[in-house]
Amino acid sequence: MPTTLTSAVTLDRVTFAWPDGTALLSEVTGAFGGGRTGLVGRNGSGKSTLLKLIAGTLAPAFGSITTAGRVDLLPQQLTLDTGRRVADLLGIGEVLGAVRAIEHGDVDERHFDTVGDDWDVEARATAALAEVGLPKGALDRAIGELSGGEAVLAALVGVRLRGAEIALLDEPTNNLDRDARARVHDLVRTWRGTLIVVSHDTALLEELDDTAELYGSELSVFGGPYSAWKAWLDTEQSAAAQAETTARQVLKREKRDRQQIESAIATRDAHGKKLAARKAAPKIVLGAMKRSAQVTAGKLRVEANEKVDAARAAVDTAGRRVRDDDTVRIDLPDPDVGTGRRIATIGDGERSWIIQGPERVALIGPNGAGKTTLLERLVASAGAAPHVPSAGSADGGGPKPGSDAASTLHSAPSDARAEAHTDRIGYLSQRVDGLEEDAAVLANIRAAAPGVGDVELRNRLARFLIRGDTVHRPVSALSGGERFRVALARLLLADPPPHLLVLDEPTNNLDLDTVDQLVEALSAYRGAVLVVSHDDAFLSRVGADLTLELREGRMTEV
Known part of the structure; x- marks a missing residue:
């Protein structure tokens, strides 16, 4: 079940929208604890944006974010100047330069101010790089000389060396091979301080203490790794679905009982009218019977309606627990490939x-x-x-x-x-x-399936959650998640x-x-x-x- 932790990051009604007015996060409230937390959620839910808001590279339109210390962010897409040195990527270039200048006899006071207490910066950095498999002398290599995996590992080492109290990692294992992934896992496993990791790497998520989910602008934190959280969520959703089914059955029964009550009232009313028509009793007695029947009918109706309303409210409450998510539905056509082809x-x-x-x-x-x-x-x-x-x-x-x-x-x-x-x-x-890039989404898909009409193409795109006016937007204006779904749709909907x-x-x-x-x-x-x-x-x-x-x-x- 969700857990309550001592907060290192506190969010209070954080709201964010893009410049065109598109809302992404709405009054997100919650907290991250002081340990290691994996942050999960669907593509487009705002996980990367939330990290940028915590790091201060984006500002919320409303609400506040409180952090217990300095924040350092490793973004999902590294923007690297390949001509710079690895030392600069680690954020120690100036300090390292000052130490070396002093060692070579330059006693300018500004060098000492730059170094401060970091006299062992080169030894610490070299050891940290060696820990992730980078060779001695890597500090002075150009970033462009590293493989992509080495660059990500070096950037991750930089976050660790800078020692911010709160570290944020956005998809740190994307595109990394098995060896590099294992090294990232090792780093994360031994991380000190607050660590928040956005990842789809389930093996990495298993290394973390807690699992947070961003779902529908609601942030919840669970005390356990991804597999434990997923098991809890599956159980909770199964129970929620059963509760909704039971509530609907109760509502159906209450509606049926109300209908039977109405039928009984109508039968009694018809019987009373027959007695009055035949003058089977004195008028004063018939009037008293009618008034009594009306009072009783009114009470029965009120009670029946109250029961139906309560049952309907129970259905609504139970239904809100059940997730009715839009999911990508991929239905591939038959390419008619024989087994011997x-x-x-x-x-x-x-x-x-x-x-x-x-x-x-x-x-x-x-x-x-x-x-x-x-x-x-x-x-x-x-x-x-x-x-x-x-x-x-x-x-x-x-x-x-x-x-x-x-x-x-x-x-x-x-x-x-x-x-x-x-x-x-x-x-x-x-x-x-x-x-x-400059063509609309629909035009891109049409090029892959020229024989399919636009109405059918839009129906097929809807299965990839690409709907409405989005089909007319140029690819260059799409978010990363939308762009990937368009590329996937173009591939899988080809005709x-x-x-x-x-x-x-x-x-x-x-x-x-x-x-x-x-x-x-x-x-x-x-x-x-x-x-x-x-x-x-x-x-x-x-x-x-x-x-x-x-x-x-x-x-x-x-």
Whole structure:
């Protein structure tokens, strides 16, 4: 059940809306304790925005936030100047420079003011970087020399070194390979101070003391890790559903009883009228009987209506406990792929594997191994080269930190190869690119399914929670969650449907409920699936027929 904790962060009626007036958070009230808390919630519920509000990078329109100490935020998307040093990423560049200047004989007083008591900053930073696997001398390396995973780990070390009393981490394991994820888990497991982590990584959430949920602008905190919270929520929702069913049964019975009372009153009234018509009793007696019957009928009606109203109120109260969430509903078309049909060939210079029929293939390996590049080669061999962002592109001049592509665009292993045997391939990149930024959502979907009418396309988009005027908004104006759902819809609603779905880290941007829907859809899909993922739980649920590992240009069957 929810727990009450000593507060490190207190929220009082916090309200936030975007500049266009769109409300995101409405009078959120609650508190985070002084330990380690995982913050969960659906895509678009406002988790990342809440972290920014706590960190002070955004300001609430109404309400207040009180924190018991300094706050440091590791955002979901790192904005990195690749030419800067790792020491600057850690936030110790100036102090380190001052220490080194003093060591080289520069006794300028400003250097001593900069250093303060941090004379051992280099030793502490080097040790912290070594703890996450970064080599000696990493402090002086340019950020651009690191792999994406190394950059995220270094940034996380920086949060720890700066020692703020309250640390906020937004999806710290997104795009990280297994080794890097394990190192993040180790850091989080031993974290001192208040830690609030937004994540869809269930293994990471299990490392935390408490689980908080942001749901419908309500913040609740549960004393236990994610699995305990989920078990509690499932039990609570089952009980709530049963309570609602019972309340509806009571309401139905009370309505039936009221109808029977009305029927009895009507029968008695008709009998009285017959007696009066036949003059079966003196007029004064008949009048007294009528008045008595009316009083009795009135009392019965009042009592019956009160019971019905009480039963209806009980239904409303019980119903409010039951969550009636909108969920993405993914219903994939049949691509008609026979079991013997050759779909693609992937391999290295020594061996190759054929993806055949409705086979599920998982491709794993460390960041920088070339998995994303291999997928791009496969898609390109089908005649549709995937879009790779250029230096002037909207998403910041290249792959996002932490992505496999960040390390492979310029140095892909030459002996990893892929060839498509069909031109019907659906590709969802981890960068979620390939959409026409200035075109409306509906136009983007129409391009993938030109033979489907707009009314039907809108019906299909509604299954991805893309409704109303949103279909007419340009892609560039969408939120991150909306953008991902459009990209997913464009892939899965293609007409004709793809023979092969190629998914590169598809769970990075999905909430846990939507992951459930995707797993269910892929289980029923009759085409082939090739998926790259560091999420072992997801791969296990997809049920891979074949798992291949790409490492140092060599591919092996696991």
